[in-house]
Amino acid sequence: MPSAALAQAIEHVSGIDVSRATLQRVSGGSINRAYHLRLGAQSYFLKCNRADALSLFEAEADGLVALAASDVFRVPRVLGHGMTDDVAFLLLEHLQLRPLAGDDDGQRFAEALVQLHHDIGAHYGWPRDNFIGSTPQSNTEGDGWARFFILHRLTPQLELARAKGYAGALGRDADALLERVPGLFVDYRPQPSLLHGDLWNGNAAMDDTGRPAIFDPAVYRGDRDTDLAMSELFGGFPHSFYVAYRRAWPMAEGYEQRKTLYNLYHVLNHLNQFGRGYLGQAERMVRALFLELRR
Known part of the structure; x- marks a missing residue:
């Protein structure tokens, strides 16, 4: 009791x-x-x-x-x-929940996520700040997506990583990367979709009636690609989920680059929460994005 x-x-x-x-x-x-x-x-x-x-x-x-x-x-x-x-x-x-398993689950979950992402707001961000895991997540609302993602996602995580002693190559390349991020969004202006914000497979399930379920959110409005990217970071979603989502709402050109950028936020957060085991992955992502955007 x-x-x-x-x-x-x-x-x-x-x-x-x-x-x-x-x-x-x-x-x-x-x-x-x-x-x-x-x-x-x-x-x-x-x-x-x-x-x-x-x-x-x-x-x-x-x-x-x-x-x-x-x-x-x-x-x-x-x-x-x-x-x-x-x-x-x-x-x-x-x-009563169970993990996603099989084509039907993947398709139903994708159809629900497409509907969620079609909930479009007026601004990026959210009326209040929240958390990604246990890390504070700033959600100050604004009209520019690239600026929002730089100021309220990447920069706070990089500053926290430096404060924890994870500088080195991460610090050298990261500042240059931040300067080049706006180049990814010259011809791509995503709508401010309602996002789960932390959509890994551990926060996704099916209930006992077969309805898709989500929980443990880090909600804000932003590029729908961030939810899709996070779903790929640790795996666990059926292939049918991606097929059904893209069939209903195809991804814009450049998704693979954006996926790495968006998942860098989550890898940096894992570095800051759980330690050095994520440092190499973060460094490789920063370096790959920096070299790609330097072209």
Whole structure:
């Protein structure tokens, strides 16, 4: 059962009395502690962290609500978030999920993602800042995509990497790369699509009715290619997903270059969160982009 203080705080924000619920630890997360909470026939998903991590859950709740409002994917319903003296928490609807597997899953997920990306906003960014993993993610809204991606995605990650001591070739080539990034967008002006923002296969699934589901977002509006690029970074999406997406909404010329650029953001974030094991990959990506854009 949750502690008395935690149960009281959960009831205060959600109206749900979980004082007699059972908790089962759920593995897989590297940032938060997660639990499957059972209360009779009812079932919930509970995330916990230190009290000073409440902003992580506030941002996650905001992103989940935004994705749910699109009514495209199955998204866990936000039931409440808050804190005790020493614990921050987020209570969600518990979903029965399974990984994407097979052609049908890939096609359905692609069709849903195309619909999500057709939710077009007026500006790039988002009304509030949030997080990519545990790293703060600036979302100051603006009208220029290249400027947004340089100022609010690559530059903060590169500055953090330097502060952590990962300079060397990364630092030498990165500044020159940033100067050349606008050249990728002279003839390519993407629409500000609603994005999941952290679309690796661990944040994608099918629910027990066969409906595509997403969770753990880092929501903002930007180039839809960023979601597609992230889906390729760690693999795990069926080939049918890419076929169906491109059939419904073909990619513009230059996607392969943009994919490397967009995934550099995530590799730098992994470097900053998890350490030197990602340094070589980041250096190779910076160097390859710099040489390609120098032509």
